Amino acid sequence: MKITVGNKEFFKGIGAIPYEGKGSDNPLSFKYYDARKKVGKKTMEEHLRFAIAHWHSFCGTGGDPFGLPTKIFPWLVNADPIQRAKDKMDAAFEFITKIGAPFYCFHDYDIVDEAPTLAQSEKRLETIVAYAKQKQKASGVKLLWGTANLFSNPRYMNGAATNPDFNVVCHAASQVKNAIDATVELGGSNYVFWGGREGYLSLLNTNMKRELDHLARFLHMAKDYGRKIGFKGCFLIEPKPMEPSKHQYDFDSATVISFLRQYDLMEDFKLNLEVNHATLAHHTFQHELQVAVDAGVLGSMDANRGDYQNGWDTDQFPNNVYELTEALLVILESGGFKTGGVNFDAKTRRNSTDLADIFHAHIGGMDTFARALLATDAILEDGEYLEARKQRYASFDSGKGRQFEQGKLSMVELRELAHKNGEPEQISGRQEYFENILSRFV
Ligand code: XUL
Ligand code: CO
Numbered sequence: 001m002k003i004t005v006g007n008k009e010f011f012k013g014i015g016a017i018p019y020e021g022k023g024s025d026n027p028l029s030f031k032y033y034d035a036r037k038k039v040g041k042k043t044m045e046e047h048l049r050f051a052i053a054h055w056h057s058f059c060g061t062g063g064d065p066f067g068l069p070t071k072i073f074p075w076l077v078n079a080d081p082i083q084r085a086k087d088k089m090d091a092a093f094e095f096i097t098k099i100g101a102p103f104y105c106f107h108d109y110d111i112v113d114e115a116p117t118l119a120q121s122e123k124r125l126e127t128i129v130a131y132a133k134q135k136q137k138a139s140g141v142k143l144l145w146g147t148a149n150l151f152s153n154p155r156y157m158n159g160a161a162t163n164p165d166f167n168v169v170c171h172a173a174s175q176v177k178n179a180i181d182a183t184v185e186l187g188g189s190n191y192v193f194w195g196g197r198e199g200y201l202s203l204l205n206t207n208m209k210r211e212l213d214h215l216a217r218f219l220h221m222a223k224d225y226g227r228k229i230g231f232k233g234c235f236l237i238e239p240k241p242m243e244p245s246k247h248q249y250d251f252d253s254a255t256v257i258s259f260l261r262q263y264d265l266m267e268d269f270k271l272n273l274e275v276n277h278a279t280l281a282h283h284t285f286q287h288e289l290q291v292a293v294d295a296g297v298l299g300s301m302d303a304n305r306g307d308y309q310n311g312w313d314t315d316q317f318p319n320n321v322y323e324l325t326e327a328l329l330v331i332l333e334s335g336g337f338k339t340g341g342v343n344f345d346a347k348t349r350r351n352s353t354d355l356a357d358i359f360h361a362h363i364g365g366m367d368t369f370a371r372a373l374l375a376t377d378a379i380l381e382d383g384e385y386l387e388a389r390k391q392r393y394a395s396f397d398s399g400k401g402r403q404f405e406q407g408k409l410s411m412v413e414l415r416e417l418a419h420k421n422g423e424p425e426q427i428s429g430r431q432e433y434f435e436n437i438l439s440r441f442v
Helices: 044-048 054-059 081-099 118-139 166-185 208-228 253-262 275-280 285-294 321-333 356-382 384-391 399-405 411-421 431-441
Strands: 050-053 103-107 142-147 190-193 234-237 269-274 298-303 342-344
Touching: 044 356, 050 054, 050 081, 050 356, 054 081, 054 103, 081 118, 081 356, 118 142, 118 166, 142 166, 166 190, 166 208, 190 208, 190 298, 208 234, 208 253, 234 298, 253 269, 253 285, 269 275, 269 285, 275 285, 275 298, 285 298, 285 321, 321 356, 321 431, 342 356, 356 384, 356 431, 384 431
Parallel strands: 050 103, 050 342, 103 142, 142 190, 190 234, 234 269, 269 298, 298 342
Antiparallel strands: none
8 A cells, every 4th residue: 555645745744654563652653453464364454454434534523513613624624625525535545545544435425515406416426536546546545335425414304215205215316326336436345325314203204114115125226226337346234223313224233134134135235333333222232243144244344432321322433452352253253354344433532633633543443453353363263262152052962952953853842851851950151251261362
């Protein structure tokens, strides 16, 4: 990867972030993330496939429902929307190449502001996509996924693909078509659907069945269009239970999988799972991952963390090695990411106003993943954890238990066995013992 700086260097005084090892006290260095270091059969870079989110790092200026933006980004000052978009793209590629992430992700209207008319917006998008293509070529950075923002514009207040007004559905379709075109043009590995407004604020005014039928029809059309123009990558749905809608249809992994099965979409769609979305659904992240893995639909992940006290979608950068190790155990055991990767859908705090803070945030996140990756690999190599978990099910490995799994026994036979074998011996689940195995390696 080559560092790219546009006409103007935005992150002055910060060069390529080096790996210096855990003894280093240089805050602008990696202590654990060493892109080329082999962990098992793959390098850290190949395992983790880090991506930088255009929306948070280069568009998110810190505004919240109670206050104005706090961050002054020098790439957002030009009055001309195209020049401003190019400056922002320059800043993004300068950052991405300095931090050394192989991928990035965007929404259509992150990379250029939406124009007053659809025709003008399409023109703007074409211009900035051509520019992004040049930047990708010059740097070697690739697109992990593209998506369409179907939630910010007021026209989507009643939903996008699930809007009760057909005219809005057409508008959403035009945006998705254009965003798929952009993703294909830029060689993206995946295309994401996150339905922040696909849900309801009140069930009283909502025909849920009809809206879900529309969503499925919409996804089939998007998939057919993508395949027709040669998109070979993966379509991903990103579950989230709420926020901004009171109830979102893509609630969690299990709900989305059932939807995909019901509407015959399992072949082309997988899941993009986000840590803080799992928290909002009252699940652990590893639960969400495991549900997806077991259905064969784990696609990619959005990395961040919530807050234990307030429970909002705070999108903080990950810093908990133990929790990430639990997550990576599920991911690595399933064979790791294929077309997906780790996208930092995370933002610096409203009062983290230095440009260097964007580096500190990503360095911390990437180092946390690297530590968790090393721990996970060591746990799997060691084997005690896998063996101990397997042992809990040993009674199904032979004899009558095996026959039960093979469907060879009836309820009547199980009853007979219960009588014959008597009260089962108590067998400990040993949770603390399992937790301690992880602690040994973290
Ligand atoms: C919102 C969220 C989105 C999606 C892409 O919570 O996670 O940024 O990742 O639309
Ligand atoms: Co996300």
